[in-house]
Amino acid sequence: MGLRDFFTRHVSKRVNVYRIDDFSVEPPEVVKMPKRVKTVSKKPEVSCKVSRPVNFSVLKEKMTVPAKRVKLKGNSAISKSVRFKKYVKEDIKVHHHSFSKKPDTTRMTKQIQALPQERENILKTMKNRPETAKGEVLLACFGPIVEGSVLKLVLNKQRGTLLVWYKSSSRQLKAKYVYLVRRFGAGGKPEWRWL
């Protein structure tokens, strides 16, 4: 800054401004660099081939990979023999525990048809007892029983019940009650009566 500029700036507050139109600066030279970088694996190839991640596998056998000549960027080397375990995939046996297996059923209609029905003595609870002749006493009453379908009646004396077998072919549904009556006097035997 010259003396003139000094006075101009401090006295008149003006500064000379120079304009430069010619800006001919050369851009910097760009040099392309190679994108690929040569890499050399130091690992012997065999190590990659044998590694085999296997889930839920089982040990089957052991193998040995013999020594191998490996080239590493012009230099040759001999790798060491590698011992490794060979894993082979196998299906894992899973015991499936089923809780939803329904039991089998067997039809046994004929067998249960052979069982008799059992009728209890209802004499105590009867509202309207049948009338009996003089000299007779009512011992028991069983029912309802479909008389027309009866195959066999057996009195179970130990339990005081009546066992009833029906014919399988009968379709009758008219039920009755059967009474056991005994006459007083000598030689009086129990007698069955239907009502």
Add this chain to the structure above:
Amino acid sequence: MANNTLGYVVIDGSETVIRGAALITDMKGFPVDFVRSEPLRPDQISKILYGESFGKYAKEKLVLESLIDAVESDPQLWICNDSDILTPLRNNSRVKSVLLEESPHVPLDAAGHVEATADPGVFLIQAEPNGNPLRAQFPAGVRPEDVQQTAAILTEAAQTMNVLEPFTRVEKAMTFLATGLR
């Protein structure tokens, strides 16, 4: 067979074995169909995983469904004596179901008479003209008309049979078969 039959289901469950049977009878109690399940023996794993609920699960889901599937046709009414299977019985078969027991209650006025009790879903039904009424337990949410229809079915059946007697036969058959299979 479709409409004039009664179905009886008995499932006998214990810790070691669960077995069941279904009997379909005509209206005089004569068997028209009878199926029984093979004994179901829970193993140790089932007992551990299910605990105390295994018995109920096995009754409802395994044995009962097997029996219902096995019968040739549905009865007009399923009758059981175990509250564990009362509701599943109705749900699985889409047929009315009822749990029947003897009751010590004094006889009601006449056959066909129905009386509600203090227990919800439990009614007294005078099916037979003589004797005590039956204690009938219905599944939750039973409709009054279903109770009346059930009472009518039982009253009609009681004219020709003892409606509780088939349970005795089924239990006898199951006992005999269990003894014979050992």
